[in-house]
Amino acid sequence: MMKQIMKTINRQSIGSVLLLFAIAVNTSCTKNFDGYNTDPDKATKEQLTKDNLALGGYLTQMQHQVIPSLVNENNVDINNYQLIFSLMGDIYSGHQGTSNSYNNNGINNSTYSMIPSWYGAHFLNAYKNIMAPWYAVKERAEMSSPVTFAIAQTIKVMAMHRVTDTYGPLPYLQFKTGNISTPYDSQEAIYDSFFKDLDQSITVLTDFIQKNPGAKPLANFDRIYSGDLSMWLKLTASLKLRLAMRTVNISPEKSRRYAEEAITTGVMLSNGDNAFLRVDGVSSTNPLYAISASYNDTRMGASIESFMKGYNDPRIGLLFNRVALPASSTPDYHGIRSGSRFPGNSYAAFSSLNIAASTPIKWMSASEIYFLRAEGALRGWNMGGDAKGLYEQGIRMAFSQPMGGTNGTAGDATSYINDGTSTPAPYVDPINNSNSMAATTQITIRWEGADFDTNLERILTQKWLALYPDGHEAWSEFRRTGYPKIFPIPASNNMSGGLISTRLHVRRSPFPQNEYLNNNAAVLLGIQLLNGPDHGGTPLWWDTRR
Numbered sequence: 001m002m003k004q005i006m007k008t009i010n011r012q013s014i015g016s017v018l019l020l021f022a023i024a025v026n027t028s029c030t031k032n033f034d035g036y037n038t039d040p041d042k043a044t045k046e047q048l049t050k051d052n053l054a055l056g057g058y059l060t061q062m063q064h065q066v067i068p069s070l071v072n073e074n075n076v077d078i079n080n081y082q083l084i085f086s087l088m089g090d091i092y093s094g095h096q097g098t099s100n101s102y103n104n105n106g107i108n109n110s111t112y113s114m115i116p117s118w119y120g121a122h123f124l125n126a127y128k129n130i131m132a133p134w135y136a137v138k139e140r141a142e143m144s145s146p147v148t149f150a151i152a153q154t155i156k157v158m159a160m161h162r163v164t165d166t167y168g169p170l171p172y173l174q175f176k177t178g179n180i181s182t183p184y185d186s187q188e189a190i191y192d193s194f195f196k197d198l199d200q201s202i203t204v205l206t207d208f209i210q211k212n213p214g215a216k217p218l219a220n221f222d223r224i225y226s227g228d229l230s231m232w233l234k235l236t237a238s239l240k241l242r243l244a245m246r247t248v249n250i251s252p253e254k255s256r257r258y259a260e261e262a263i264t265t266g267v268m269l270s271n272g273d274n275a276f277l278r279v280d281g282v283s284s285t286n287p288l289y290a291i292s293a294s295y296n297d298t299r300m301g302a303s304i305e306s307f308m309k310g311y312n313d314p315r316i317g318l319l320f321n322r323v324a325l326p327a328s329s330t331p332d333y334h335g336i337r338s339g340s341r342f343p344g345n346s347y348a349a350f351s352s353l354n355i356a357a358s359t360p361i362k363w364m365s366a367s368e369i370y371f372l373r374a375e376g377a378l379r380g381w382n383m384g385g386d387a388k389g390l391y392e393q394g395i396r397m398a399f400s401q402p403m404g405g406t407n408g409t410a411g412d413a414t415s416y417i418n419d420g421t422s423t424p425a426p427y428v429d430p431i432n433n434s435n436s437m438a439a440t441t442q443i444t445i446r447w448e449g450a451d452f453d454t455n456l457e458r459i460l461t462q463k464w465l466a467l468y469p470d471g472h473e474a475w476s477e478f479r480r481t482g483y484p485k486i487f488p489i490p491a492s493n494n495m496s497g498g499l500i501s502t503r504l505h506v507r508r509s510p511f512p513q514n515e516y517l518n519n520n521a522a523v524l525l526g527i528q529l530l531n532g533p534d535h536g537g538t539p540l541w542w543d544t545r546r
Contacts, residue, residue, distance in 0.1 A: 097336025339489020
């Protein structure tokens with residue numbers, strides 16, 4: 001169980017967090033950095049051989065906090081991950097299901113009774129561990145070491161798009177450490193700044209790579225690509241493509257332009273380009289291992305069971321563990337339907353995650369990029385290929401990508417791609433039949449016909465499977481498109497008091513309570529920018545599905 005979860009939530013406002021960080025960075029080791037301020041356009045030999053002391057440490061910190069992954073006292077990062085992702089996007093996407101009632105009879109986030117001490121965690125972690133170190137890099141490196149700042153910008157956008165996709169408006173554009181009250185910006189303005197920041201990073205990285213081929217000035221601090229800046233350039237362009245597609249329903253022309261620009265820059269093409277955070281299982285860890293194996297708080301989701309069983313998906317055994325329940329001696333895969341209510345942890349016997357403490361943590365993979373390109377091509381955009389071919393290549397990439405606790409691969413995808421008959425299976429809950437439900441769709445795998453909506457559902461369904469275990473991104477794409485057609489929570493278990501639609505699912509997180517206490521005027525403006533009440537049923541700016 002999340003034994004330390006309530007102890008590790010430091011219920012501070014953004015202002016108090018930033019003041020503490022400002023004190024810390026003003027006394028940090030920066031004495032060697034001033035000497036680097038020579039020629040910002042051309043790296044010197046000294047710059048390329050020194051460790052970029054202090055600045056590199058900030059980048060490492062940011063990398064480990066995009067998805068909290070450090071081993072620390074009281075399991076702070078594991079518990080933060082559980083609050084930020086496991087009890088939000090991981091279950092709302094249908095990838096996973098909670099196997100613990102958390103001593104509140106299951107009346108919590110999983111049943112749409114949003115718990116303030118849970119939903120505020122993402123906000124606090126973002127400002128303490130992403131925005132504050134990013135600002136320290138900005139102050140020290142924006143002009144004197146632009147390539148360092150470019151990487152920090154990409155990491156910031158990778159982290160903060162998850163935050164705005166959780167809450168909506170944020171105190172963002174005027175952020176600086178030491179500010180007690182930072183005004184909120186609309187999500188549209190925040191996304192505009194994301195594209196601007198990514199474009200600046202692309203320009204800087206392209207220029208640096210041309211002038212310093214093979215140089216890796218940040219190798220000692222980079223837990224993603226070991227300092228390979230050409231890989232960071234691909235990741236930055238790929239992130240631009242992801243965000244361009246996110247806004248397609250609200251800003252289609254700009255989205256197309258940004259997406260086609262990303263392709264021109266050069267996006268991920270193979271699994272060798274994948275962005276995975278390396279963890280060793282000792283000083284850093286994949287938090288899902290503890291949450292599944294030690295806490296026994298998360299299990300396979302009913303929706304992913306339905307799709308993987310129905311499609312005879314060979315990845316199922318790489319991602320989940322087969323179990324024999326008391327009602328049956330035959331081992332099988334059993335998922336939990338989101339919103340199920342039960343005493344204690346009676347669903348802990350269901351399929352746990354096949355994962356190890358040292359399993360790399362996914363930020364982005366080539367399979368996602370092919371599915372994004374397939375959707376763009378389906379819309380008539382120039383994505384460097386046709387929709388069918390890009391869709392099928394996305395599946396091949398997903399099958400050949402190392403996954404799960406063994407880092408195994410699913411083998412050849414040809415028969416899977418050509419399967420035109422298999423459909424998702426009905427869900428059967430062997431403990432409580434009232435949770436059982438027929439499959440929500442009859443979508444097949446094989447690309448057929450020219451119907452836009454049918455093929456969009458195919459793309460998004462296979463993308464959703466390939467995204468696992470990145471439930472937050474899967475939740476965002478589900479909110480944007482309504483695909484895949486995952487199981488809703490049981491209507492009788494919707495504890496939102498009518499604020500969140502069972503049919504449309506949860507759309508966002510409320511703002512943290514401490515913003516009302518310590519940044520009240522700003523958060524009230526944020527609610528105005530949200531264009532709806534501050535609860536989980538109000539859609540975000542890019543979420544036009546009604």
